[in-house]
Amino acid sequence: MRILIIEDEPLATQKLEALLMSIDPKNEIVGRLESVKETIAWLDANNSPDLAFVDVQLTDQNSFEIFRKRQTQFPIIFTTAYDKYILESFEYNTLDYLLKPIQEPRLRKALEKIETLESHFFQNKLGQFLKPSSGKTAKERFIVKRGIDYLSIQAKEVAYFFSEHKIVFLKDKKGNNFIMDRTLRELESDLDQKYFFRANRKYIVNISAIHKFKSDHGKVQLELIPEAQEDILVSKENAPAFRKWIAG
Structure with missing residues (x-):
């Protein structure tokens, strides 16, 4: 999986990267960014990652500014030491919300969620699931979020x-x-x-x-x-x- 890490604390980046590689050595870290400005420039110059881990508070601004300025389709896992941003994070392609310090069992569960959603709801990438439907046929069920889980409601x-x-x-x-x-x-x-x-x-x-x-x-x-x-x-x-x- 191609993973982008947006985090302004080098030690936190190192720990997260180590955890990701210990869970699956095939994970590839495609970028390590520390600010909103740097991230926007990276997104403009590179292909989208499969997943991004994003710290809420960066060196220059709140990271939500990234997604207000650039429309993205890849799933996002927000990381922070505070839980007050949870509701606002759901305005974006939020797959999960991890409180620091990130523990391996919790991280593993978040990554397993991606695999579960890919196997049940997608034919290609998870980002296709996050795109608004363009079809005109009435949907018979909707995917919703409750806590860290996704459910299907008729x-x-x-x-x-x-x-x-x-x-x-x-x-x-x-x-x-x-x-x-x-x-x-x-x-x-x-x-x-x-x-x-x-x-x-x-x-x-x-x-x-x-x-x-x-x-x-x-x-x-x-x-x-x-x-x-x-x-x-x-x-x-x-x-x-x-x-x-x-x-x-």
């Missing part, structure tokens, strides 16, 4: 999708929340429009999750099951389309 089990702090969640009919690596806009093209409706900029709802609805000064207010943590309003502009959709 579309019929989805109550609704919603965004919060720039993170998209899937809520199933049992009330469980799962993190997704897709935007709501990307999800719209994958959903069966007969059953799912974009209620507003924050919610896409399954018709089976709508317990009841009522008019609210030209808008439509939805009551969902499981209950949402805020009022769900369909705008005046979209209210006619909603009524037509829910009437079948």
Whole structure:
């Protein structure tokens, strides 16, 4: 596996590299970078790695700046001594999040996850799994993240999708929340429009999750099951389309 290490502490880089080689001597370290600026230059001049280990706090900036400035498709494992960045890391192609000091059993489990995902979900590289779907056929299941694990949820089990702090969640009919690596806009093209409706900029709802609805000064207010943590309003502009959709 071609691995890129983005880390501003030389000792941490050396330890991680030693662990990676002890787990699999065939691993190849294709780059050792210490800053956002250096990493962007490297990405512009080289082929993408198969995997990147990325320290959150680098010498010049927060490493999230790399992925805001350059669109990447390779999977990322963030490393840091702090857990406060976990939610923000999921805005990118995050495969895992390792707290320092990195221990071999935890690292081995993260690498095994890549092998598992490759064998179950891909025909080529893991990056293909991370790309938004370009097909127009409605998807029957979605890949979600819970903790360090990835799960497959059937579309019929989805109550609704919603965004919060720039993170998209899937809520199933049992009330469980799962993190997704897709935007709501990307999800719209994958959903069966007969059953799912974009209620507003924050919610896409399954018709089976709508317990009841009522008019609210030209808008439509939805009551969902499981209950949402805020009022769900369909705008005046979209209210006619909603009524037509829910009437079948």
